[in-house]
Structures are given as structure tokens and as C-alpha cells.
Amino acid sequence: MLKIDDLHAYYGKSHILHGVHFEVKAGQITALLGRNGSGRSTTAKAIMGLVDCRGSLHWKGQEIRGKKTYEIAHLGIGYVPESRDIFPNLTVEQNLILGQKSTRKAGRWSQGDMYQMFPRLKERQHTQAGVLSGGEQQMLTLCRTLMGDPDLIIIDEPTEGLAPKIVELVAGYLKELKKRGIAVLLIEQKLTIAMNISDRCLVMGHGSIVFAGTPDELRKDSEVRKEWLEV
Secondary structure (H helix, E strand, O other), X not given: OEEEEEXXXXXXXXXXXXXXXXXXXXXXXXXXXXXXOOOHHHHHHHHOOOOEEEEEEEEOOEEOOOOOHHHXXXXXXXXXXXXXXXXXXXEHHHHHHHHOOOOOOOOOOOHHHHHHHOHHHHHOOOOEXXXXXXXXXXXXXXXXXXXXXXXXXXXXXXXXXXXXXXXXHHHHHHHHHHHOOOEEEEEOOOHHHHHHHOOEEEEEEOOEEEEEEOHHHHXXXXXXXXXXXXX
16 A cells, blocks of 8 residues: 655755655554654655655555645545644634545545544534644544545554543544554554554664564564663
């Protein structure tokens, strides 16, 4: 589905990614793990055309490197940044409407689906998004991205700063995406949740992939966890 080969990315003269390569397959959750500064968020931004990069980014057989961010989104890749980019002066409902790719063609997700998964959003559908709690804003960002009907969703640190009960909700939400055939690239620091819900784990260190395997293989590889993940 998404195949990345020899990806290098830069912020000005700073060389951040060094030959990254991996695949994200349809209907799977792929966890991209690593410490802060390892290059995980830069990888997501490179896929979405938000940073200068070279290498190959193939989406369903089509090269997308060099395309504009909105063009990549329209090809079926959704992106949920760590910054929770909601429209604070618009209501929950208006944020969801803005997430729709087209008003003429029904996607796989409706506002009803969003409210069913996250009843709290239904309760606050007429509330301005800027006054929502951090957890509610995270829910809204995830849901707004889904309203664009992506085939792949890239989610950067979705559980950061959330209460344990909300973390469980998000984990369930990601499993539901998988059930509906949507691929997920999950950028996460919480090792436990990532290994519990993912099909494949990638570990990044110093701008490169230093491990690729199943969650079970990562659990058994104490050297990789100690060197690249544990504090």
C-alpha cells in the first residue's frame, strides 16, 4: 500500500532521516516507535509533503514524493498531527463537516459513526472546539481526519497527555479502523499500547529503522528495547 525506500529528509542543512525504508500494508496497524528526536514525526511529515526529502514514497504504486499535501490527502492518506490541529472557533460538528472530502459522495464514515464511537463528542457537538479538553480535542482531530475517508491514516502520538480511560478508547478506535480495512501508521511512545494493538513494529533510532518485526519479536528482543526505547 505505502512503500518507502531510501528516504532522506532535511530541515534546512540538518539531515534528519537517513535512508528510511519500510512498508505499511492494507488493513494492518504498523507502529513506528522510538525516543523523541529519533525521526518518527519527520517521517510522517515527509510522507505528507511537509518537509524537504529525497528517496521514494510509493502509494498504491504511484510516486507521491513532490506532491502537495492536499494532493496527497486527496489520494487517500489522512494525517493526525501531534499538535491536534482543530479549528478552535468552530463547533465540533463544523469541524467534522470540514473534514469531509466531498459532500456529493458518501464515505465509509458518517458523523453518526463518530458520535457512536465517542459519545462525548455528540454531547458537545454544538460546542466550540477551542474549549474542549485535550482528550476531547484528540478525539475530534481523529474523527475529522476519518471524515475524509482515508485508506491510510497516520497518527502521531494520539495518546500523549490523555487519561488512561481515554487511552483505552483510542486503542479501541484504532482497532475499529483495522476492522474496516483502513491501514494505520501509529507513531507512539507508549510501548505497551503499541505492541498490544499493532500487527508490525518498527523501531527508529538516529533517523533510521533499527528494528522491524512483529510485536512478539520485539518483546523477545531486550537489546533493541534497551538500546532504542527504554529510558
